[in-house]
Amino acid sequence: MSPRLMGLARKLIRYGAVSVVCTAISLTILGTLVASKAMTAGWANITATAIGTVPSFELNRRWVWDKDGHRSVAAEVGPFCALSFAGLALSTVAVHVANGWAANAGMGTAARTLTAEAANVATFGSLWVAQFVLLDRVLFRSPTPPQRHPEPELERV
Numbered sequence: 001m002s003p004r005l006m007g008l009a010r011k012l013i014r015y016g017a018v019s020v021v022c023t024a025i026s027l028t029i030l031g032t033l034v035a036s037k038a039m040t041a042g043w044a045n046i047t048a049t050a051i052g053t054v055p056s057f058e059l060n061r062r063w064v065w066d067k068d069g070h071r072s073v074a075a076e077v078g079p080f081c082a083l084s085f086a087g088l089a090l091s092t093v094a095v096h097v098a099n100g101w102a103a104n105a106g107m108g109t110a111a112r113t114l115t116a117e118a119a120n121v122a123t124f125g126s127l128w129v130a131q132f133v134l135l136d137r138v139l140f141r142s143p144t145p146p147q148r149h150p151e152p153e154l155e156r157v
Helices: 003-035 042-065 074-102 110-139
Strands: none
Touching: 003 042, 003 110, 042 074, 042 110, 074 110
16 A cells, blocks of 8 residues: 555544544534533534534644644634634534424434434534545645656767
């Protein structure tokens, strides 16, 4: 396997691991808030996603893409949050619709909670690949080294 392919595989595995950790954090918060009826499903989803975005940014930046040092708000934090909150907007609609459907269907608390979590996972799962490409190719891309052009050979006389 080529070094480039190995690097991509390493990033995908680590990105997947970060996704699992941050999804577990978000779903725990979402499930707790929905089950306890502390918030509506939509607001619980907003809260859970906002909290899960912080470790997601840091783990992706440091562990997946090996970035350290100063964080640029304009070049990294802002665009990462925009990506996360675009997913949040879509998942909030999905969670709200799914939870409304579950409530109208007369489902109990556990079933409503699972329905909200399933809608969240389905939405973010569908955006997972697109986000990886954007993070890898745009947001956290490595600077490309300057191209070296060989010197033209001079003809010997």
